[in-house]
Amino acid sequence: MTKTVAxxxxxxxxxxxxxxxxxxxxxxxxxxxxxxxxxxxxxxxRLFPNxxxxxxxxxxxxxxxxxxxxxxxxxxxxxxRQHGNFIISANSxxxxxxxxxxxxxxxxxxxxxxEEYGYGLxxxxxxSADLEQMFIKHGKPAMASGHKPVRIAFIHxxxxxxxxxxxxxxxxxxxxxxxxxxxxxxxxxPNCEVFCFxxxxxxxxxxxxxxYKEAQSKGVTFIRGRLSExxxxxxxxxxxxxxxxxxxxxxxxxVDIVVLMVGMSPQLDTSKLAADLGLSLNADGFIAATxxxxxPTETTTKGVFVTGAxxxxxxxxxxxxxxxxxxxxxxxxxxR
Amino acid sequence: MIDFGxxxxxxxxxxxxxxxxxxxxxxxxxxxxxxxxxxxxxxxATCTAGQFTKFSFRVMCHQIRKGNTTLAxxxxxKCMLCGKCTLICPRNVNTRNIIRxxxxxxTTTP
Numbered sequence: 001m002t003k004t005v006a007x008x009x010x011x012x013x014x015x016x017x018x019x020x021x022x023x024x025x026x027x028x029x030x031x032x033x034x035x036x037x038x039x040x041x042x043x044x045x046r047l048f049p050n051x052x053x054x055x056x057x058x059x060x061x062x063x064x065x066x067x068x069x070x071x072x073x074x075x076x077x078x079x080x081r082q083h084g085n086f087i088i089s090a091n092s093x094x095x096x097x098x099x100x101x102x103x104x105x106x107x108x109x110x111x112x113x114x115e116e117y118g119y120g121l122x123x124x125x126x127x128s129a130d131l132e133q134m135f136i137k138h139g140k141p142a143m144a145s146g147h148k149p150v151r152i153a154f155i156h157x158x159x160x161x162x163x164x165x166x167x168x169x170x171x172x173x174x175x176x177x178x179x180x181x182x183x184x185x186x187x188x189x190p191n192c193e194v195f196c197f198x199x200x201x202x203x204x205x206x207x208x209x210x211x212y213k214e215a216q217s218k219g220v221t222f223i224r225g226r227l228s229e230x231x232x233x234x235x236x237x238x239x240x241x242x243x244x245x246x247x248x249x250x251x252x253x254x255v256d257i258v259v260l261m262v263g264m265s266p267q268l269d270t271s272k273l274a275a276d277l278g279l280s281l282n283a284d285g286f287i288a289a290t291x292x293x294x295x296p297t298e299t300t301t302k303g304v305f306v307t308g309a310x311x312x313x314x315x316x317x318x319x320x321x322x323x324x325x326x327x328x329x330x331x332x333x334x335x336r
Numbered sequence: 337m338i339d340f341g342x343x344x345x346x347x348x349x350x351x352x353x354x355x356x357x358x359x360x361x362x363x364x365x366x367x368x369x370x371x372x373x374x375x376x377x378x379x380x381a382t383c384t385a386g387q388f389t390k391f392s393f394r395v396m397c398h399q400i401r402k403g404n405t406t407l408a409x410x411x412x413x414k415c416m417l418c419g420k421c422t423l424i425c426p427r428n429v430n431t432r433n434i435i436r437x438x439x440x441x442x443t444t445t446p
Contacts, residue, residue, distance in 0.1 A: 116424075161374070162426040199376045228381035228424060243377025248395050250386055 002027045003334045006088050006097035008076050008273065011039020013308020013319045013326075014103035015061040020327030022066045026334070029097065030068050031090055033075040033269075037062050039105050041316065045135035048173075048180040049207030057316065075269075079276050086303065099303045099330050102273065102287060103323070106264040106309040109159025109167060116229040117158065117260055124236050125258045127158075128174065131181055140188035141257055144236060149192055149256035152185055153240055154178040155227045156198040160263030169284045171263030171313040175201050176208045178261045182220040183211065194220045195255070197227055197242055205315060225251065230258055264313040277301050286312045297326040298333075305330055355403030363400065363437045370434055372427040373397055379421035379431055389414045393421050393431055400438070412438040 005021050007014045010032030018028045036042055038058035047054050076090045079100060088095045111119035111127050118125040123144035126134075134141045143149055156178055160171040175198065182194045196215075201222070203209045216222070225242035233239050238258045244251040266285035274281060279299050280288045287306045290298045297305050307326035308319040363370045373394065380392040391414035399408040412435050421431040 157426075163428045164424070164426055199374060224377075225381065226376035226378045226426065228378050241381050243380040243392070243394065245375055245377040245380075245394065248380075248392055250381055250383075 003098040004029060004096065005099045005101060005330055005334075006031065006079075006086065006095060007101045007103055008079075008088075009039070009103035009105055009308070009310070010034075010037040010070065010072065011103065011105045011308065012041055012057070012061065012316055013105060013310070013323050014039075014101070015065070016320045016323035017101050017103055017307055017327050017330075018068045018070075019061065019064050019066070020324055021330060022068050024327065024331050026331075028068045029088075029095055030065075030070045031074050031076050031088070032070065032072045035073045037070065037072065040108070040129075043129065043132060043136075045132045046180070046184065047316065048176045049205065049211050051180065051184070076273065079273055081277070081301075081303075084303070099305065099334055100277070101305045101307055101326055101330060102270065102279075102310055103306075103308050103326075104267045104270040104273070104310040106286075106313065107267050109165075109171075109262040109265045111158055111260045111262050113165050114158055114162075114260070117155065117227060118230045118232065118238065118258070119260055122230065122232040122236070122238055122258075124232075124238055124256060125230060125260065127260050127262045128154075128177055128181060129262065131259050135184060135188075141185060141259075143256050147256070148189060150189075151193045151195075151253075151255045152257045152259060153195045153197060153253070153255045154182055154259045154261060155240075156196065156201075156261050157226065158260040158262050159265060160261075161199065167263060167265065167284075169313070170202065172202065172204070173313060173315050174261040174263055176203060176205065176211060178259075179203075179208075179211050179215045179220075181259065182215050183218055186215075186218045186220060195253070196220060196222045197225055197240075198222060199224070199226055205317070223251065264309060267310060270310055277304050279304065279306075282312070284312065286310060297322065297329045303333065305333075350402050352402075356405060357401070357403050359405045359408065359438070359441050360400050360403070362441065363434060366437055367430055367433045369427070369429045370397065372429050374427055376426060378424045378426060379429075382420045382424050384418045384420060385414045385416050391415065393435075396438070397434065405441070409438055409442045412442070 004027040007030045018030045044054040074090045078089045080087045086097045230240045239254045241252045289296045385391045396411040
């Protein structure tokens, strides 16, 4: 009899795992709580490092699903172990599965928690995700008044490397996202001055350093210092303060738009499912695998696997790789 | 010998072979969070004293790590202990206690 695998989460991690398990001949049920597939990537305009449209990645994953049974708008409320199998309760229906893959991803750091940055208080303080929506809808950023911005500041590490908001870890991808968005702003509005406030620029992936250099050559100014606070001034503009740490002097400037580079936070719903399944969480709140180095997809609960950003901040490439690895580990488990 | 006009250790060059790092060691012992600074500059940007003087908590810590104790002690006197830097520090460095320890060193240094 064909064995069934339940995958929780229809973002990049879930879609790739589903695709692989499908091609290995399993019956795959993919649960997605929202009404669309693709997760956060589906809400992004273009991707680093090559500015490819995110929709291409999402459609390539959704179009290669074969016989995967995708259940969108379906929230998994509980997962229970029963005689070596799993009973997944979702939208008041029960589904049976031989193995479960958690691919629940992350949620964006709620920027209003950094109250001193003014998100939700000042109309021209936006997040990196808001900026992507502006690119999707209008191809360029605009002030809340509709005016064209002539000065934009990107603030790195919002909800990352910050113990004051219980996010001490680095979210990995925001540095390069800020650099990508800075370039996109320069391309869309060439006379717009663009500033990046950073602590360290973590350009770890292929093509990231090139992107940084491209931003420099396009005139993006990098200031090494963390934002201390922002305040609204006339015309809805925003005054920001930081230390220019390389010059050891306090710095203030006014800008038309402040873009907060929000980090990746653990998905709140996931911790409940993790508790159901007896999984442990890392200190940062993401799900712990059996062995970080040699067994990053298996958990201490037999038949339950993890993949993608529910294990910690990740980019698309690493998530797809993790998903392929997870599919293989599920296959090894089920064919034992 | 021709004088080319430069020496291996000109004034202002940090020489960590000769630096006196005793204050840094003393502070670390009593306040281990002293070592956790990532030089983000939040403390200096938000500093009340820094609005009126050239005081920078971050730079003061940096001077201590380079052994410029006298300079650091001088700097510490500018702090008003308002505590804003403690509230903003993303690494939870106990900035007030570090100021207290530097001032204590001031009274014990001959």
